[in-house]
Amino acid sequence: MWSLLTPLLYLAIFTFIFSKAFPDLENYPLYALTGLIFWNFYSNATTTAINSVINSRGVLKSLKVETIALPISEVVTSIINLLFSFIPFGILMVVFDASIGFETLFIFFAMLLFALFTLGIGLFVCAFNVYFRDVGLLYTSLTPALFYFTPIAYSTKLVPEQFQLLIKLNPLYHFMELFRTILYYNQIPDLYQWSLVICITAFFFGVGLLVFKKLEKGFISNY
Amino acid sequence: MEADNQNKEVIIEAKNLSVGFLVTKHGINNFKDFLLTMGIRKLFENKxxxxxxxxxxxxxECFGIMGRNGSGKSTFLRAISGIMKPNKGTLTVNGKVAPMMALGVGLEPELTGLENIKLLGTLMGLTQKEIKQSLQDIIAFSELSEYDINSQVKRYSQGMLARLAFSITVAKDPEILIVDEALTVGDLGFKQKCAQRIEEIRKNGSTIIYVSHHLEDIKSICKRACFIKDGKVLKVGSIEEISDLYELEMARKKN
Structure with missing residues (x-):
């Protein structure tokens, strides 16, 4: 319930401050909202997943439980929260004049990819966090930087030419573009956009899973 | 004694087992130090x-395991449970293991007793149906009142926590039950009840592995035992032999 408050507060702040700053974005509140909803999911899911193993070390020391189930369950919880938050946010989007049509259904497939990507990041940081407890803290400190590095409150069109490539190196950028294509521009993403995001997802999920499985063997020594 | 054992079915067999932990080689336990000491290749080594x-x-049978702190008792139990993998040697376990966990482990403080039964039961590998069936038995065995079982576990006393945890573990007769110094809390009546229940489980054909430093407890429950020293089995024998050895070892340390 209260988890809805954070994106709403950001939305209010951004709308107040930036509405006039980005004249090329018509309907700025909708633009910001479509980014904030998914950022909120990403940041909640990774933060809880990263600490999930450490927080259950007592159980893991004395019971045979599939360790990977813990970060997975945290991401699943966040997904369910995200789906429920669509009810109030959906209403809000309609208030902001969003049009909902057949193409909106593609958001669920996009979300599935995003969830797998998020899980990949979560597994990766979670595994290292068991060995080095400050990795989680480091990640938490870097999260706000990632937030502003991702075009959530601003449009990429405003980024100077020479930094465009840098922005595109951020995997979250491509997800945000995908979500906005569907929810803000009301279009079905083209094949290029889909394949790019599927490749990013496969890479991050694969690496995360591999690293977690590899490091899992030494977890018991580091609880 | 040995002839006696030959007719019995082996449930756990460890042969030349080596189980180890990773220990930090240079005391690096955070990422900052790791970055600052780049160049040192090996971070961990196996102990x-x-x-x-x-x-x-x-x-x-009801088998007792004795040994000093840090001799490897818990590590052996973890190897049996499948939590730690052997580096060398073989370990065969022919049954499902139910560990009695350290006090309050696995209980979620914010949830009620009832919810915790469901949670811990699931973690122990019981199905939803089995939990539903044994729910009343668990509550009855724990002797917690209707009011207590519906209040948050964080409001429980140590004894109540122990009652709840023990009741969940013994809800269904496990094939192998591990009791690791768990009965030291709780009042006398409950302790006796636990001992009775353990005996009952054994009679139903389960195997019990009992770890304790309480000579009287272990003597009253186990028939056979072993003494572990520095990661090796020093001696296997009847409980009397082993408890004598235990007392001897303790006395030797004092001098």
């Missing part, structure tokens, strides 16, 4: 806790 460890436990 064997159990070394060339061989032990056979038979079906239906």
């Amino acid at each position: 064997e806790v159990l070394n060339d460890f061989s032990l056979t436990i038979y079906k239906g």
